[in-house]
Amino acid sequence: MKDNLLEIKNVKADVDGKEILKGLNLTIKRGEIHAIMGPNGSGKSTLCNVIMGNPHYTVTDGEILFEGENIVNLKVNERAKKGIFLSFQSPEEIPGITVDNFIRTSLNAVTNKNMPMLQFAKSMKEKMDMLDMKPEYRTRYLNVGFSGGEKKKSEILQMAMLNPKLVMLDEIDSGLDIDALRVVAETVRKLKTEDMSILIITHYNRILDYLEPDVISVLAHGRIVKEGDKNLAKELEKTGYESILDEVLS
Amino acid sequence: MKKTIVNDIDFSRYNIKNEVRYSYKTEKGLSKKIVEEISERKNEPKWMRDFRLKSLEIYESKPMPTWGVDLSQLDINSIVAYLSPDAKLKNSWDEVPEDIRSTFERLGIPEAEKKALAGVGAQYDSEVVYHSIKDNLAKQGVIFEDMDTALKKYPDVIKEYFMTKNVTPNDHKFAALHGAIWSGGTFVYVPENVKVEVPLQAYFRMNAPGTGQFEHTLIIADRGSEVRFIEGCSAPQYAVSNLHAGCVELFVKEGARLIYSTIENWSKNTYNLNTKRALVDKDGVIEWISGSFGSHKTMLYPASVLRGKGAKSEYTGVTFAAKGQHLDTGSKMIHLAPYTSSKVLAKSISKDGGITNYRGLLRIGPNAEGAKASVQCEGLMIDEISRSDTMPIIEVSNDNVDIGHEAKVGRISDEQIFYLMTRGLSEDEARSMIVRGFVEPVAKSLPLEYAVELNRLIKLELEGTIG
Numbered sequence: 080m081k082d083n084l085l086e087i088k089n090v091k092a093d094v095d096g097k098e099i100l101k102g103l104n105l106t107i108k109r110g111e112i113h114a115i116m117g118p119n120g121s122g123k124s125t126l127c128n129v130i131m132g133n134p135h136y137t138v139t140d141g142e143i144l145f146e147g148e149n150i151v152n153l154k155v156n157e158r159a160k161k162g163i164f165l166s167f168q169s170p171e172e173i174p175g176i177t178v179d180n181f182i183r184t185s186l187n188a189v190t191n192k193n194m195p196m197l198q199f200a201k202s203m204k205e206k207m208d209m210l211d212m213k214p215e216y217r218t219r220y221l222n223v224g225f226s227g228g229e230k231k232k233s234e235i236l237q238m239a240m241l242n243p244k245l246v247m248l249d250e251i252d253s254g255l256d257i258d259a260l261r262v263v264a265e266t267v268r269k270l271k272t273e274d275m276s277i278l279i280i281t282h283y284n285r286i287l288d289y290l291e292p293d294v295i296s297v298l299a300h301g302r303i304v305k306e307g308d309k310n311l312a313k314e315l316e317k318t319g320y321e322s323i324l325d326e327v328l329s
Numbered sequence: 330m331k332k333t334i335v336n337d338i339d340f341s342r343y344n345i346k347n348e349v350r351y352s353y354k355t356e357k358g359l360s361k362k363i364v365e366e367i368s369e370r371k372n373e374p375k376w377m378r379d380f381r382l383k384s385l386e387i388y389e390s391k392p393m394p395t396w397g398v399d400l401s402q403l404d405i406n407s408i409v410a411y412l413s414p415d416a417k418l419k420n421s422w423d424e425v426p427e428d429i430r431s432t433f434e435r436l437g438i439p440e441a442e443k444k445a446l447a448g449v450g451a452q453y454d455s456e457v458v459y460h461s462i463k464d465n466l467a468k469q470g471v472i473f474e475d476m477d478t479a480l481k482k483y484p485d486v487i488k489e490y491f492m493t494k495n496v497t498p499n500d501h502k503f504a505a506l507h508g509a510i511w512s513g514g515t516f517v518y519v520p521e522n523v524k525v526e527v528p529l530q531a532y533f534r535m536n537a538p539g540t541g542q543f544e545h546t547l548i549i550a551d552r553g554s555e556v557r558f559i560e561g562c563s564a565p566q567y568a569v570s571n572l573h574a575g576c577v578e579l580f581v582k583e584g585a586r587l588i589y590s591t592i593e594n595w596s597k598n599t600y601n602l603n604t605k606r607a608l609v610d611k612d613g614v615i616e617w618i619s620g621s622f623g624s625h626k627t628m629l630y631p632a633s634v635l636r637g638k639g640a641k642s643e644y645t646g647v648t649f650a651a652k653g654q655h656l657d658t659g660s661k662m663i664h665l666a667p668y669t670s671s672k673v674l675a676k677s678i679s680k681d682g683g684i685t686n687y688r689g690l691l692r693i694g695p696n697a698e699g700a701k702a703s704v705q706c707e708g709l710m711i712d713e714i715s716r717s718d719t720m721p722i723i724e725v726s727n728d729n730v731d732i733g734h735e736a737k738v739g740r741i742s743d744e745q746i747f748y749l750m751t752r753g754l755s756e757d758e759a760r761s762m763i764v765r766g767f768v769e770p771v772a773k774s775l776p777l778e779y780a781v782e783l784n785r786l787i788k789l790e791l792e793g794t795i796g
């Protein structure tokens with residue numbers, strides 16, 4: 080039996096004084112692939128931000144345990160160093176900083192050591208080949224002028240290089256064409272080690288077909304309202320969220 | 330790695346304070362008597378003395394500028410206009426007094442001279458204490474002298490060029506002030522078709538508190554010649570104000586090319602009111618590289634007067650203002666002849682309540698048929714309390730021209746900081762990375778050693794570390 084990598088206990092969180100997470104409970108085991116689905120505006124991205132420690136969001140109650148330690152008071156970069164990674168629904172652009180320079184700086188910051196240049200270059204090439212990214216991207220400025228799909232690949236490239244313990248993929252599938260989706264999903268699967276847990280946020284079944292989640296949770300109104308296995312996604316596809324919500328609210 | 334808080338930057342390299350030993354200094358303030366004293370001490374010809382007195386009159390007749398930075402706290406009457414260090418001009422570092430030499434050593438000047446420079450001048454307060462040029466250049470007829478010596482050795486040339494047809498005392502109040510009490514500086518003459526491959530450097534150091542530095546730089550690049558000139562400046566931090574009102578006059582003759590670069594690091598109590606102008610003849614090229622990091626208040630607008638057909642100018646500038654600093658900088662491009670071209674790339678950064686303003690002028694005269702010009706100026710504010718503005722003025726009097734123009738200011742967003750922090754960077758490192766990215770287009774166009782120095786200064790300013 081694997082241990083719990085992440086335990087979220089009764090977390091309430093505000094943004095600009097408005098409560099978005101309203102006593103959310105969630106456990107992710109080490110090595111688990113866990114999908115979260117739920118209506119627009121239900122708080123999925125908020126949950127990722129809260130786990131990552133975005134200072135814009137205030138946790139007013141509850142605990143977030145990562146490997147048993149409460150991380151609620153840790154800074155964002157300290158959480159990153161512990162092995163938490165967020166692939167953004169819409170990643171920022173950083174003009175003037177190349178992908179190469181950025182990933183190198185980030186890798187050195189997270190691991191606290193300098194990876195030798197050659198090893199870095201080799202590793203980058205390998206990961207970029209997997210993602211079907213042209214070598215030119217290494218010298219492009221981070222996300223600047225990238226298409227929606229390219230931005231998503233750039234996120235996965237970063238994940239691949241940083242090798243975190245918990246990967247949160249916030250709508251990695253939005254903006255990807257069918258082929259790119261396959262490439263990205265297969266890369267994630269290849270990169271996933273036994274010790275890596277993945278939290279996927281999605282509205283669609285396709286990526287779940289590739290990644291086969293162990294657990295699917297439904298988030299609505301700031302809480303996890305239902306949990307099931309991978310068949311839950313198919314069910315939702317047919318029935319929509321309304322029936323579940325009716326069930327929960329009644 | 331040493332880490333200090335961002336507000337309390339370790340500028341120790343620039344902040345060496347030596348005991349003030351002087352052989353001579355004037356009373357505080359400004360008067361006919363003081364101006365005459367300076368001229369007499371320097372043993373100048375009568376025409377220069379008259380020129381100084383005339384400039385003083387002009388200075389007194391002109392009001393303080395009311396635009397740009399706030400100068401109401403600048404009290405000329407509390408500034409010592411002339412202070413001669415207790416050191417004679419030498420051409421060997423060994424003969425320069427120990428404390429002065431070690432200051433320049435800590436600034437890296439003698440070392441740079443050995444490695445990468447063709448000639449060096451070093452000014453300490455009002456006088457040049459070291460000047461030297463490589464023999465091979467002297468043999469080719471290149472003149473590189475301190476200004477006072479040049480006045481003695483080449484009186485006719487100086488009389489012809491000194492504040493007569495480029496910058497004049499009538500231009501503005503501080504040009505007049507400069508004319509009255511200028512001291513030290515550099516004279517460079519590069520003969521026709523001589524290409525000086527290795528740069529010449531002048532370093533200006535203010536050591537004494539409450540003084541002014543008014544060095545004069547005059548460079549004549551004769552037809553078809555090429556030369557690179559580097560100017561560095563710094564001063565230790567004192568409680569009282571220092572004033573720097575230098576003047577740079579550049580003459581780029583037909584087909585010549587002059588690169589003039591400055592990294593200015595005055596202490597944050599210095600008023601830097603500097604005048605720089607280049608007159609560029611047919612097919613001549615002037616390139617300005619300008620880094621403004623120090624000073625309390627700066628007004629600096631290097632001007633290029635493109636008066637010969639096909640003359641060209643490029644200005645690349647970075648301005649960085651932190652707490653208590655107000656830096657008003659920019660570039661003036663004056664197109665007077667056909668097919669002249671100019672390009673401005675200016676980036677400014679403000680943090681901790683610092684203020685930067687890009688104030689530029691692009692003027693296309695009626696004769697500048699077929700002129701081409703582009704201006705790109707951009708300001709980045711690092712936090713909520715800092716300010717940045719751009720005021721690029723464009724005046725066009727010819728229809729057949731090609732002009733590109735882009736001006737914008739922005740602030741680092743919390744989302745960008747968050748994004749970078751999720752990848753392991755601390756908040757300071759995240760800011761520093763965004764700023765490095767912001768200046769990248771400038772850094773890319775700089776000679777490597779400047780790009781390195783620029784990144785070093787940014788790191789120092791934003792992370793408090795020398796990485």
Ligand SMILES: Nc1ncnc2c1ncn2[C@@H]1O[C@H](COP(=O)(O)OP(=O)(O)OP(=O)(O)O)[C@@H](O)[C@H]1O
Binds near residue numbers: 099118120121122126
């Ligand atoms: N930074 C913010 N400022 C203001 N409101 C916010 C902010 N972030 C989230 N919200 C609000 O919180 C609620 C939850 O938003 P969130 O982005 O978490 O939803 P989501 O489940 O990810 O939705 P989607 O499926 O559309 O991505 C929304 O009502 C949203 O408007």
Ligand SMILES: [Mg+2]
Binds near residue numbers: 123124125168249
């Ligand atoms: Mg979302």
